[in-house]
Amino acid sequence: MNAALCVLSSSSSGNCSALVVSTPGGTGVILIDAGLSPRRTRAMLEVAGLANLPVLGMVLTHLDADHWHPGWVGARDEDVRLWVHRRHRGRAEREGAMHRRAEVFDGVFSPAPGVEFAPLLCAHDELGAAAFRISLPGGTTLGYATDVGRPSDELAAHLAGVDVLAVESNYCPNLQRASGRPAFLVRRIMGGGGHLSNQQSAELAFRISPRGHIVLLHLSRQCNTPQAALAAYGGCPLPITISSPEAPTAHVPIEASTKPGPAMPRVEVPALRQPLLWG
Numbered sequence: 001m002n003a004a005l006c007v008l009s010s011s012s013s014g015n016c017s018a019l020v021v022s023t024p025g026g027t028g029v030i031l032i033d034a035g036l037s038p039r040r041t042r043a044m045l046e047v048a049g050l051a052n053l054p055v056l057g058m059v060l061t062h063l064d065a066d067h068w069h070p071g072w073v074g075a076r077d078e079d080v081r082l083w084v085h086r087r088h089r090g091r092a093e094r095e096g097a098m099h100r101r102a103e104v105f106d107g108v109f110s111p112a113p114g115v116e117f118a119p120l121l122c123a124h125d126e127l128g129a130a131a132f133r134i135s136l137p138g139g140t141t142l143g144y145a146t147d148v149g150r151p152s153d154e155l156a157a158h159l160a161g162v163d164v165l166a167v168e169s170n171y172c173p174n175l176q177r178a179s180g181r182p183a184f185l186v187r188r189i190m191g192g193g194g195h196l197s198n199q200q201s202a203e204l205a206f207r208i209s210p211r212g213h214i215v216l217l218h219l220s221r222q223c224n225t226p227q228a229a230l231a232a233y234g235g236c237p238l239p240i241t242i243s244s245p246e247a248p249t250a251h252v253p254i255e256a257s258t259k260p261g262p263a264m265p266r267v268e269v270p271a272l273r274q275p276l277l278w279g
């Protein structure tokens, strides 16, 4: 196995994933998002059995507080490069994230030998969030999409046929509406420039047709449950791993799959009703 994904923690209180890669220079970890404090990140790497591996780089989808923890300002290892999308540069500068080794990307970039990230900026609040199609040593691919607003055609095409798909499944629409949250916040989340509901997540995943495994990210503590997320994915033939705020997931191997992705015809359903995509 040349690569694996371990989500250290994921929720609106902090997101950080460890992408474990074997490169010609040795095995190391690329952190995707840095929404946990440095101390908590280290603790989670310890729990995941990854604390002894070098951190090869840190890549940010965007800089909301649950993806970039201010504790990293000044705490970052001088040698670890931080990768920030061009659209986020100003915010990163204001937040002090750019004062050590930092790189700005706007197209394909390589945070470690043999590893290429192809970004796509998706609708999320003012500045958007970057989703990634990640090509790994050995020719396998990981799709990583969180805080992506809506299941757009562009995003589905960008991530089509990846071996492993990590995708947000943020909220259950019924729990969201019943949450008692202020109307502006509910609109922000559900309005196409916030987060994916469980149903939108499943619809996007169906259109992407990953080959081997699906990892669900960023489940809302207040407005979702693992059961509700899994129900939206009912009939999906692939194994599904659900990330949690409390503990790292298992290491999901990113391997070449000989099988094509799920080939069921898509069932059109009205928005926000539960789709029966896979069966």
Ligand SMILES: [Zn+2]
Binding pocket: 012, 015, 064, 066, 067, 147, 218
């Ligand atoms: Zn977020």
